[in-house]
Amino acid sequence: MIRLSELEKNEECRIVRIFAEDKVRLRLHSLGFIEGERIKRVRVSVLGDPVMYEIDGTYVALRCEEAFLIGIERI
Amino acid sequence: MKKEISHIKEDILKKDSVKIALAGNPNVGKSTIFNALTGLKQHTGNWTGKTVENAQGTFKNNGTTYLLTDTPGTYSLESYSEEESVTRSFLLCGDIEKTIVVCDASKLSRTLKLFLEILQITPKAILCVNLIDEAEKDGISVDITKLSRLLGVKTIATDARRKRGISDLKNALSEENACALEIKYSDKTEEMISRVCNLLDDCGVPKRYVATELLKGNSYIVEKISNLEQIRREVSDLMKKEGISCTEIRDETSRAISVLSKEICDQVIIKKEKKRCITTEKIDSVLAGRIFSVPCMLLFLCLIFYITVTFANYPSAFLSDLFVRAENFLYSCISKTSTPVWINDMLLKGAFRTLGWVVSVMLPPMAIFFPLFTLLEDWGYLPRIAFNLDRCFKKCSSCGKQSLTMCMGFGCNASGVMGARIINTRRERLLAIITNSFVPCNGKFPTMITLITIFFVGAYANNILVALILSGIIIICVLTTLLMTKLLSLTLLKGEKSSFILELPPYRRPQIGKTLVRSLLDRTLLVLSRAIIVSIPAGIIIWCLSNIYIGDVSVIMHISELLDPVGRFFGLDGVLLLAFILGLPANEIVLPIALMAYTSSSSLTESADMLTTHSLLVNNGWTYVTAICFIIFSLFHSPCLTTLLTVKKETGSIRWMLVSALLPTLFGLTLCALVNFIF
Incomplete structure (x- = not known):
């Protein structure tokens, strides 16, 4: 298992585990970050952080701190 | 004389107009629906005890006056932000007759989750599948009749920008419907929920919802409960005995909602061809890209x-x-x-x-x-x-x-x-x-x-x-x-x-x-x-x-x-x-x-x-x-x-x-x- 923050551009993967706690965990859940979901890294912001991901048909931006809290496996 | 009576009737109706709420995720065109329903008859008001201003508007349909209250756009009813707790407490305590929940047809599986959550609080909900035109462009069509049957609630497809489906939505408000869709959890959790349910007195909110929230460790519900101390003790004993933490229950409930939402969507969504939304990606590669x-x-x-x-x-x-x-x-x-x-x-x-x-x-x-x-x-x-x-x-x-x-x-x-x-x-x-x-x-x-x-x-x-x-x-x-x-x-x-x-x-x-x-x-x-x-x-x-x-x-x-x-x-x-x-x-x-x-x-x-x-x-x-x-x-x-x-x-x-x-x-x-x- 690697972390979402290690994903390369345009790479697709599957979420294995959410390490975030409390509120961040809730928000990630409600935005579709759930174990088994596919996620793709789309684009990095001009200043290198945050990164835009495609999940469940929408784009969501996460800072690298939050992306680090998501465990993934490459497909 | 007859005219007078109808005038009096109108006044009475105005006084006790039917209160309805509008809820939905951000970016699903909730405000467009709000505007299409109420036109310019809007004003902002405060909810009692809250500082968050919200839009209210009135409209008439078939002789009934409706008072529509907009709620802030939220992804779920969990307490991540102030808006979410405001929406939740409004739905919980308000004397609302009906709740219209707006979904995005092109992202149905994610936007339907809020609807499923709201159903746990109030069965009197109407689903409004908005942005049907955008979905059609993406090659997605939604089988509304089937969706309505699966959920057991009135479901209306709308394209609020062109005012398609708005009159259907208005008509749906006067129809009686109550949904009995329940989210099923694992046997262990179900047993815990039913045990807590047995302890609870009637409090105006579905017992199953209160029980689930208590097991999740959410405390905003407590004011509704009369014998709080006793129930809290029982709940924590129960969880200790079963060896389950609040976080585990939370994970299970949110996963259950996602799974259910996906299952429903798999049955009602017909994808004609896999067309991807190219425009947004192209615009973003410039406006959010590294160079421009x-x-x-x-x-x-x-x-x-x-x-x-x-x-x-x-x-x-x-x-x-x-x-x-x-x-x-x-x-x-x-x-x-x-x-x-x-x-x-x-x-x-x-x-x-x-x-x-x-x-x-x-x-x-x-x-x-x-x-x-x-x-x-x-x-x-x-x-x-x-x-x-x-x-x-x-x-x-x-x-x-x-x-x-x-x-x-x-x-x-x-x-x-x-x-x-x-x-x-x-x-x-x-x-x-x-x-x-x-x-x-x-x-x-x-x-x-x-x-x-x-x-x-x-x-x-x-x-x-x-x-x-x-x-x-x-x-x-x-x-x-x-x-x-x-x-x-x-x-x-x-x-x-x-x-x-x-x-x-x-x-x-x-x-x-x-x-x-x-x-x-x-x-x-x-x-x-x-x-x-x-x-x-x-x-x-x-x-x-x-x-x-x-x-x-x-x-x-x-x-x-x-x-x-x-x-x-x-x-x-x-x-x-x-x-x-x-x-x-x-x-x-x-x-x-x-x-x-x-x-x-x-x-x-x-x-x-x-x-x-x-x-x-x-x-x-x-x-x-x-x-x-x-x-x-x-x-x-x-x-x-x-x-x-x-x-x-x-x-x-x-x-x-x-x-x-x-x-x-x-x-x-x-x-x-x-x-x-x-x-």
Whole structure:
């Protein structure tokens, strides 16, 4: 298992585990970050952080701190 | 007789109109639905006990009057942000007959989750599958009849922009329906839920929901429970015995909702062909990309200011002409009555003239700026600004959403302060609120443009050069805002930075006509009405000061003489310092007050043209240093009274209001003193 923050551009993967706690965990859940979901890294912001991901048909931006809290496996 | 009865009936109906709520995820076109249902019969109101303002509107269908209350867009009913808890408590405690939940047809599986959550609270819900046109474009079609059958609720497909399905939605409100869809959890959890259910008394909310929330460890539900202590003990015993934590229950419930939502969607969604939304991706590769994002942001900024500055002149001139005529007319009317002359003068040359000044200077730029801003908002560009700039704000232990409140601050700081509600944590919200006045609002631009033109460009210069210098000044202001945010987060507002999780909605063609009307009604008029409230008393005070004489000299001159040494120290003079103090209610009148004092006239006077203003200022000892200091101080001084009152309302504390007044003032004074000392 690697972390979402290690994903390369345009790479697709599957979420294995959410390490975030409390509120961040809730928000990630409600935005579709759930174990088994596919996620793709789309684009990095001009200043290198945050990164835009495609999940469940929408784009969501996460800072690298939050992306680090998501465990993934490459497909 | 019959007619009378029907009238009475109508009145009764109006009194007990059917209360319905509107809920939905952000970016699903909830407000378009709201507007399509209610038209212009809207007003904002407060929920009892809450400070969050929400829109309410009424509409009639088949003889029934409905009172529709909009709730803030939320992803779920869990307590991540204030909006979510507000929506939840509104649905829980409000005496709502029906709830309309809006979903996005093209992203049904994720937007349906909120609906499933709401069903746990109230079975009387109607599902509105919006943006059906957008889904069709993506090659997605939704089997509405099947969806309705699966959920057991009335389901309506709408395209609110073209008003498709709106009448169906209205008709659906009068139909009886109650859904019995239950989310099934694992056997173990189900058993725990039913055990807690048995302990609970009837409390107006479905027991199953209360039980689940208690097991999840959520405490907002407790006020509904009579025998709380006992139940809490039982719940924690139960969880210990079963060896399950609150987090596990939470995970299970949110996974169960996702799975159910996916299952339902798999059955009702027919994908014709796998077409991907190319437009948004293409636009994003430019506007949020590595090369063009910053130049595009600057371009938009320049363009908005250029349009505002250029096109505001004409209506401004027209309005001020109108006010002069109205003043003359009123004066001739009022002088026929027996009121003393000084009262006539105070009311018309004081209060009315100041009011006219503020309105004619402030209204046109606002009426241009806010619609432009709303167009960008509707298009979907604003979250991209937050995405592009978040790193800067992260370095200052703040949040990228602050950039949006700053953008609003360019229109009006009071709006910017109110806009800070989109920020989730209190610390970061305070940072955004206090530093908001470091970005110059529309009220400061006329003064700035006059000074830039007469001192640095020349009276006959083109607007483009002025707009460029203005943009430069704005960039300096933005950098200062960042600096101040950092400073505050190191001192008064220490704390960990929170998370940044932001959905970037697809670009959508803005509805130009509606945007113009709504932003004019909502933002411009709101801000304007507040400005009017403060400018009338200010006008009276200014008039009194300049018309009450001690010896041969008016009070205003006495005070400015007293202030003169202080003013000189900061590169200004006494008159200017006093003008800033008197101009506290509205930034627009600072320069007019100064001109009034310089010419020793007794009321605000319009300067004939730029050249006259220039020579008047130079004759009163102005140099380039004075001009620079004046620009600096007009950028960085206490925000206007309206903004300060908004800060007090939003933060609920006088202390933060004082901080947001003193911080920019001290910063501006220090900078002025430095500039004056160096040159």
